[in-house]
Amino acid sequence: MTTPCNKRRSSCPISFSLDVLGDKWTLLVMRDLIFMRKRRFGDFLNSAEKIATNILTQRLRNLEHAEIVTRRTDPENARQVLYELTAKGLDLIPVLLDLIIWGARYDLETGAPQEFLTRAQTDRKGLIEELRNSILEQSSNE
Amino acid sequence: MTTPCNKRRSSCPISFSLDVLGDKWTLLVMRDLIFMRKRRFGDFLNSAEKIATNILTQRLRNLEHAEIVTRRTDPENARQVLYELTAKGLDLIPVLLDLIIWGARYDLETGAPQEFLTRAQTDRKGLIEELRNSILEQSSNE
DNA sequence: CTGTATCCTTAGGGATACTG
DNA sequence: CAGTATCCCTAAGGATACAG
Numbered sequence: 001m002t003t004p005c006n007k008r009r010s011s012c013p014i015s016f017s018l019d020v021l022g023d024k025w026t027l028l029v030m031r032d033l034i035f036m037r038k039r040r041f042g043d044f045l046n047s048a049e050k051i052a053t054n055i056l057t058q059r060l061r062n063l064e065h066a067e068i069v070t071r072r073t074d075p076e077n078a079r080q081v082l083y084e085l086t087a088k089g090l091d092l093i094p095v096l097l098d099l100i101i102w103g104a105r106y107d108l109e110t111g112a113p114q115e116f117l118t119r120a121q122t123d124r125k126g127l128i129e130e131l132r133n134s135i136l137e138q139s140s141n142e
Numbered sequence: 143m144t145t146p147c148n149k150r151r152s153s154c155p156i157s158f159s160l161d162v163l164g165d166k167w168t169l170l171v172m173r174d175l176i177f178m179r180k181r182r183f184g185d186f187l188n189s190a191e192k193i194a195t196n197i198l199t200q201r202l203r204n205l206e207h208a209e210i211v212t213r214r215t216d217p218e219n220a221r222q223v224l225y226e227l228t229a230k231g232l233d234l235i236p237v238l239l240d241l242i243i244w245g246a247r248y249d250l251e252t253g254a255p256q257e258f259l260t261r262a263q264t265d266r267k268g269l270i271e272e273l274r275n276s277i278l279e280q281s282s283n284e
Numbered sequence: 285c286t287g288t289a290t291c292c293t294t295a296g297g298g299a300t301a302c303t304g
Numbered sequence: 305c306a307g308t309a310t311c312c313c314t315a316a317g318g319a320t321a322c323a324g
Binding site for chain 3: 023024025050051052053054055058
Binding site: 182183184187195196198199219221222223 | 286288289290
């Protein structure tokens with residue numbers, strides 16, 4: 001079942017992005033990677049939205065093939081696997097950030113971290129840099 | 143079939159956003175509204191990705207219910223219908239902008255408008271303001 | 285032009301059992 | 305822990321044809 005990546009709908013940057021990210025689960029996994037600092041299969045499974053194991057596997061493979069995450073075994077524990085963001089994956093931080101901002105603004109039920117939001121408005125670049133760096137640090141300090 | 147909007151998967155701003163936008167077509171319609179300045183049913187149909195009529199109807203209804211677009215008949219032509227962005231819809235410009243930037247950076251096949259991209263980097267806020275204003279102007283000058 | 289209505293197919297996804 | 309393997313089912317989507 002070696003499907004080549006021929007599922008492109010058109011040649012348009014947005015369409016390109018959506019062909020990779022535009023489904024019900026992928027960006028949720030990205031949220032976990034970026035904001036929840038999750039890196040292991042079981043961590044993703046435990047998220048509130050309850051993704052099924054087969055679907056999660058599928059999405060992680062997709063992200064791997066898209067070179068958005070890498071997969072490696074934990075050097076400290078050979079039975080653990082770590083999924084980590086590549087540079088290409090880190091470059092999605094702005095997208096996720098904007099989704100938070102919009103969601104928090106219009107979702108009246110959910111309380112969102114206010115200090116985070118104002119920070120996102122006043123110092124967007126700095127916030128992105130900070131997120132990026134602390135993720136990089138987390139990955140490299142083993 | 144009056145399904146209440148009970149399809150929320152969790153209380154999280156990103157999850158909230160994705161429950162509205164996270165499918166194969168919705169953000170493509172948003173792209174057409176924001177960047178292609180499309181406002182009519184037939185315009186959306188003519189996009190490169192070839193959405194089916196029933197799906198398009200469905201998505202436009204969703205966006206209406208989510209109060210992201212409004213629907214009205216063209217005052218200049220009673221047989222035409224205009225779909226237009228609300229304030230809530232205009233607030234999605236940043237998300238779409240970031241999807242363009244990321245897509246353009248990593249999609250090696252598609253040539254993206256370079257001047258637009260550099261502008262997005264150097265004067266993000268100004269660019270968003272400009273887009274927003276010119277869309278508002280387009281809607282109101284009838 | 286802006287849709288409805290239908291039919292039909294497939295992909296996406298939930299549940300669960302099982303494996304190295 | 306990190307998945308595979310199944311089964312099964314529904315929703316999503318394509319392809320028309322047709323209507324106001």
